[in-house]
Amino acid sequence: MIIKMALKELEIRKELYTFILLQLIITFLIAVSFISMMETEYTKYKAFESYVKKEGWYIYGGNILTPDNYVVNAPAMLEGYLASSDILACYALSGELQKEEMPIQAKTIVYDQPIIDAYKPDIKEGRWLKNADIGTNTVEAVIAPNSYGIGLGDTLTIHEYGAASEESPVSVEIVGILADDAEYYDISFSDNMINYKNLFASVSKGKQDEPVLLMSREDIINTENGSELLLMQGTVLLTWKEGITDEEKKYQIYVRTLFYSSKRRIICGYPKEPERNNR
Incomplete structure (x- = not known):
């Protein structure tokens, strides 16, 4: 019951x-x-905890030039001016990207190796970038979903601006496809810069007819004339080393102003150089 x-x-x-x-x-x-x-x-x-915790400068530049108007394509070019800073940079390609002789419009970001080692975006096909191969004229790339039909295993070519047509272009092998909602190291603006979130952009907010293409600086440098293909551009972190003096900070602020350029490749104003006793 x-x-x-x-x-x-x-x-x-x-x-x-x-x-x-x-x-x-x-x-x-x-x-x-x-x-x-x-x-x-x-x-x-x-x-990127070690960077956002330090003092320094967060720069997003069109093209970075030295005070004597040389295009910067490696952190070493800045060491003489910014000896008390650690530099983490992105680069753009100085060349045309093609697929079977058809020009490709892409947002190309070339990373310093520490960026590649520090953060791996979500990959839906293939893999993330690995250490550069030495002695080849082929580089690796990871691309976002796109309207060009570029997929895993496809090969693109980089043609240096102004180079003779008979010169061998650099081959780009697609080794990975980013997930539709992947976030990658770049920049996103906000009222209160800098927060670690400002160091990331989303594939979902990009354009399929201008997909993001991610590559390694070391990989490109190892190709023939690879250094001629790079411009320091985009997100650049200048963090001050421990023990930097106030005098060095003032000088670095001055130098940083000289380096920062607009997309028209014009260096911003030339402030009066701070006096230095040891320079």
């Missing part, structure tokens, strides 16, 4: 119990999603 009453009560409250069960499932899924989101954010923060 008791069992029959219990079964009858269960039948009566079936909808209520089903509703409670659904609530528990939804709560669990929300918790899992929140934990996953927090893990993603922590991974992004941890990748």
Whole structure:
């Protein structure tokens, strides 16, 4: 009799119990999603924690030139001016990207190796960039989904501006395809710069007819005339080394102003150089 009453009560409250069960499932899924989101954010923060914790400059430049008007294509070119800074930079290609002789419009970002080592964006096909191969005229790249039909295993070519047509172009092998919602190291603007979130952009906010193409500076430098293909451009972090003096900071502020240029390749104003006793 008791069992029959219990079964009858269960039948009566079936909808209520089903509703409670659904609530528990939804709560669990929300918790899992929140934990996953927090893990993603922590991974992004941890990748560049040592940089965002330091004092220094966060530059987003069209093209970076030295005070004597040389195009910067390597951090070493700045060391003489910024000896008390660590430099982490991105670069653009000085050349035309083609697929079977058809020009390709892409947002090309070339990374210093520490960026590649620090953060791996979500890849839906293939793999992330690896250490550069020496002695080849082929470089690796990871590309976002695109309207050109460029996929895993495809080969593009980089043609240096002004180079003779018979010269061998650099081959670009597509080794990975970014996920549709992947975030990659670049820049996103906000009112309060700098936060680690400002160091990332999203594939989902890009254009399929101008996909982001990610490459390694070391990989390009190892090709024939590779240094001629690069311009320091985009996100550049100048962080001050421990023990830097106030005098050196003033000088670096001056030099940084000289380096920063607009997209028209014009160096911004020339302030009066701070006096230095040891330079």
